[in-house]
Every structure is written in structure tokens, then in C-alpha cells.
Amino acid sequence: MSGKVMSVEEIVGSLRSGMTVGIGGWGSRRKPMALVRALCRSPLEDLTIVSYGGADVGLLCAHGKVRRVIAPFVTLDSIPLEPHFRAARQSGAVEFTEYDEGMFMFGLLAAAHRLPFLPTRAGLGSDVTRVNPGLRTVRSPYPDGEELIAVPALTMDAALVHLNRADHLGNAQYLGPDPYFDDLYAKAAERCYVSCERLVDTADLLKEGPLQSLLISRSMVTGVVETPGGAHFSTCEPDYGRDETFQRAYVAAAADPQAWKAFRERYLSGDETSYQEAVRQAREGA
Template sequence: MERTTDAGGAAGDKVVSLREAVARHVRDGDTVSLEGFTHLIPTAAGHEIIRQGRRGLTVVRMTADIVVDQMLAAGCVARLVSSFVGNSSAGSLGELRRRIERADPEPLEFEEYSHYGMVCRYVAGAQRLPFHPLRSYGGSDLPSVNPGIRKVTSPYPGPDGRSEQIYVVPPVNPDVTIVHAQRADRRGNTQIWGLTGVQAEAVYAADRAVVVVEELVADEVVRADPNRTLIPAHAVDAVVVCPRGAHPSFAQGYYDRDNAFYRSWSAISADPARLRAWLEEWVYGTADHAEYVAKRGEEFWARLAVGEALSGSVDYGRRL
């Protein structure tokens, strides 16, 4: 079923500003999925949620990293559901550690799964299943700290005639999923290459979906390379064009990972005053992500430029 068509454009045109997308689709108290694995992390979207002062959010993110730390420091997040927390091989997340370890400045409700457990939750959510089975919690202590991980008896007997007990995880169905991607057309057909993560499953699991992209392309570009379309238009409510919106992560083919920023974040976030000063300068002090990009300066972005590595083309064939 086709999702909402945004007013003001041609039929099926879903392109809006990031400010409008967040205002329309992210509400106080929502469960918000922010997905992107290693690259294509929806940082700009997280910053806009901070600017708009959203509160009481449950954030679902497999790899809770810098953008989650920033949203916590801004007071947006009441509950975190994740399978990894950390500064992506470069250190700690100071605000997250203060919240979990010392309830400073207030407690954070934290629900932990394994990576595969989160994948299974998204798959169950996307398929509207009541749960998803998995074997990987055998021998793990996660079930002892997370009551959402349970066991059921298989309805099918094994070779020995007995039915085994197997771990299951519940579905996750966010109110809104936000993902970053390389490109989309105006209707929301979204193309991703490189590491793909669980963006498609997270979108299908959600009630609403916002796709933030590096560039908007014509329908013909999407049709010429259909296998890169991981998220089809019917699953998308809003398309936002936001170049460099995944910084400090990278967007394969567009810009590199800002390793220096990752290395600096541990020291920034370790000091609450310094962290809040960073937010004041780079998030609250910028009207939108375009201003954030301009404030960084072209010399900065030139250091993250990447060379060309074309993947070739294929012939799908057509009837003569």
C-alpha cells in the first residue's frame, strides 16, 4: 500500500526538508529507529531531532554510537534498545556511560540484545510476526539480564521425537524509522551500496519511514540499476536530500570516515561541560545541516574526499 504523499509536489513526490520531516514524523515519546551500519549513519537526522527538542524517545539502534551519545546529552532519549554501545573502535561514549553507570544526570533504561538478536527483532517486526527464533543465546548471560529474551517449545519434534526449547526475541515496530542512503528518486525508491545493514527491515517494521540521502536522482537512474533499490517507494513517507548528512561516518562513494572526529569524541564526551559546549556550537548553533557543513569549511571536506571506483555496468536485456 502506498504511504503518505507529501502535499505541494507532483503525485508521489515525497521530497521535504529535514526540518519538515522531523517535525511531521518524530513525536515526543515515539520509538525511533536510527539505522545505518558503519557507514550511512543518520547523524544529521539525529541533530535535527535535538534542534527540535524532542523528549521521551525510545531509540532503537543496533550500534549505539556518537549520535546516540549526543541525543542523550541533549535530553531526547529516555530508553535505549541496542546490541552495541561504543565510539566505533575509538573509545567510550561519556554521556551514555554516565547515564547507565551512575544515573547521571538521570537513569537510562537500557535493553540489550546481540547483533543477530536485533536483526531477528527487525525481521519479526517487518513480517508482523509475534517473535523470531534463534539459537545464538545458548550459553549467553543476556537472557538473565533481558526478560524480553525467552524460550518456547518447538511445535515440531526433532529426530529423537522430542520437541526442543529454543530462544525467541520479540518484534520491534518503531513509530518511525530514519535511515541515511546514497540516493533516491522523488517517490522514495532508495538505493544503497556497500555495507547494507538492516535498513530495509527497519523501514518495513516501522509505522512511518524517513529516508535521508546524499543526492536525488531521476527515475531513469533508479530504473537503470534496479538491484540497488533496497527500499521501495511504497515503504517511504518522506525523502530528504542532505549531502554529507552521515558525517562523521562515511557514505560509500561520496566521502570518507572522519577518523579524527571519532578519536576526539571520547575526550569531548568525557567532560559534560565540553560536550554541551560542542552541542551549542555544532547543533544548536547551526540552523540546519547545510549550515553545519558550511561551518566545517571546504578544506575540511576536501580531506574526506574519495577517489572514483566504478563498479561497471550490466545488461538486463530487452525484447527485440
């Protein structure tokens, strides 16, 4: 199987320090964590991360890879605040551009359609313009003359997304309850890389879901890689749910430098195969 199939190392090796990288998924749901872990192992730095953030943002902050985060939130869902991102913000280690969730979506839409901005009512009446003084408003050119927030396009050098299934050409399918705007990331970025739970033949893509579940077209994709368990410890329904036990251990370790050192040595010092084996052993009580 050839086509656009790449390894995790080849995907990360194609990226460069200083890039703006979009990461799909939502909070602690269907994140391309195998690719994020590879980014953490890489020499890349000074990244701008665009994300409905979760542990993807936190891990990259913990490894010193991030200069700036653009996000509406950085959460683990069942645990409200991502601890490494919170620590990075409190210490001033990373810059943060915060948008309302709806504004963030309009930023992705603008970039996907190659527009400089899109107008929206989202964020009006809130403090978002105070915390982001660079935001501008525009007035409708029509008789109503309504004033709207002009959300700048969230353009990206590369996007990383994780789907349930994909073929060797990059057509990719989600089987869970929500697309999480992954198609907008793919369209908004100059390059898009897809990790998936399983690579299948193109003819088999519709065996598990309807045509509408084919979220990402090969025309949007630069490379694709099979990474079983590659969203862990976030959800990847229906293949698996969020690993709440692991997530609690991750948060507990983040609170203490020595505990984090031990956690990082056990789970993050090797490659993806080593990570998955360490997770398996932890699950089995080894």
C-alpha cells in the same frame, strides 16, 4: 520535484515525544545524522531508540531526548564505546535493553513480517536472558523439541535511514559495501523517512549501481530528503568515509563538560547548514 520530498524540519516535526524511533546504519556507518541532529534541536523527548547504535544514540542521550535504548551495542567502531551513551548508562539517565546482534536482527525481521516474535538460537548459552529477564523461550512443536529464544518484534513508530541516492518517490539506493538492515527498519516501522546524499531522477538510479542496490522501495517510505553530508561523521561509502579527526574531537569533548559546551556551541547550536559549514572550517583549519 515533489512526490514525497520533505525538509528535515518537516520530517522531525511529524514525530512526537514518547515515540519508538528506529535509526538505521551500523555503529558509526551510514547513520542518518542530519536527521539525528534535527531531533537534538527539537523539543521531542522521552524517546525509545532502536539501533545498532553509534553517535546517533550518543548525541540523543547527550541532549536528553532518550528514555530507553534497545540495542546490541553502542559504538563508534574505531573507538569502541560511545562516550555519551556510556555516561547516560552509568548515571542511570536512560534504560537499556540489550540484545545479541543476531537476536536484534530477528526482532527486526519479526516486526517487518508483522509477527509477534521469532525463535532463534542466537543468545542461547549467554547472559542475555539474565540481563533481560523478560525474554521467554519456546519449544519447537516438531519432534526435536528444541528450546529456542523467542525474540519479540522490534516494532517502531518511525524509522530514519540514510542512503546514497533516492528519487522523489522514496525509492532509495545504497552504493557502499553493506545494506546494514535499513530495509528491515523501513518494513518494521509504521513510517519510514529516508535521507540521502543526492536526489536523482528515477531513471538515473541504476547509473551508479545494479538493481540489487535499490534497497528501499517507495512503498515503504513516507518522506525523503536530500542531505549532502548527512551521515557525517559516520561513513557513507563510496561518497565519503568516516571523519576520524572529527570523531576523536567529539570523544575528547565528551570527557569534559566545558569542552563539550564549546563543541556543542560550535557545531550543534545552529541548523544543518551551519553544522556543515563549521565542519568545513574545521577541516580547513579555520
